[in-house]
Amino acid sequence: MKEVIIYTDGACSYNPGPGGWAAVLLYGNHRKELSGGDKETTNNRMELTAVIKALEALKEPCRVKVHSDSAYIVNCFRQKWHVKWEKNGWMTSGKKPVENKDLWQRLLTLMKKHEVEFIKVKGHSDVELNNRCDELARAAVPK
Template sequence: MIQLYTDGASSGNPGPGGYGVILRSGPHYKEISEGFRITTNNRMELLAVCIGLEAIKKPNQTVTVYSDSKYVIDSVEKKWVFGWLKKGFEGKKNKDLWLRFLQLYKIHKVSFIWVKGHAGHPENERCDQLAVLASKSKDLKIDTVFEATNGNT
């Protein structure tokens, strides 16, 4: 079983943002983070889950995602995203990331556990640190889909 801890951050929302990911399986432990010059908190929360799932090399893994994002967890657990998919994501934000997520979701056995943010959960706190540090780095990437669809290029 793989434990995937994720968090996203954005200063200004939209503004500079980043994500933090921790992957843990037995003795294996990996941290991943990246920052973007302008994005939103929800995009970073969802991107963190995508990046974490993409880092898993073998298919059909049992993955538990720990996140403080009700946006991500409720959208999947309450099956909203599947309704959005049927309607072509009409009127919904982050279609690009949801489509990316759904491809990854099919590959593994994914479940979600909500953790309260900023409440002392060690891995969630570490992911928050990674996300915030990434959002403040000097080498911020461009969230091309967000910037293209929001006129910020």
């Protein structure tokens, strides 16, 4: 399997409000930057969209390391929240519907194609590619 490194980020002006997402994909000497936006969204939706769009860009099953500053995403997989959500009919432990269920389901489907590891990075620090994703995501926010 090819090994791909992905950095992702989401941004939102107000929350909810207009938002943007971005991803940088690295494979060998190749680098691809992706970004997009939505007129009415949330920061968490943009974070999820960034990972989804990055995985959708892969043309074949890959071993992937996703670097994200989103505790929402990283903790979901490290702490297996998604397993409990699916088992409980997409309800939280507080008996409320899981927010962003549509995006979580898209992401879980994509993860069946790839071996994905999530790596937490500190946002707005000295991680060059995380900062690049932040820049791209903010630039993609619709005006």
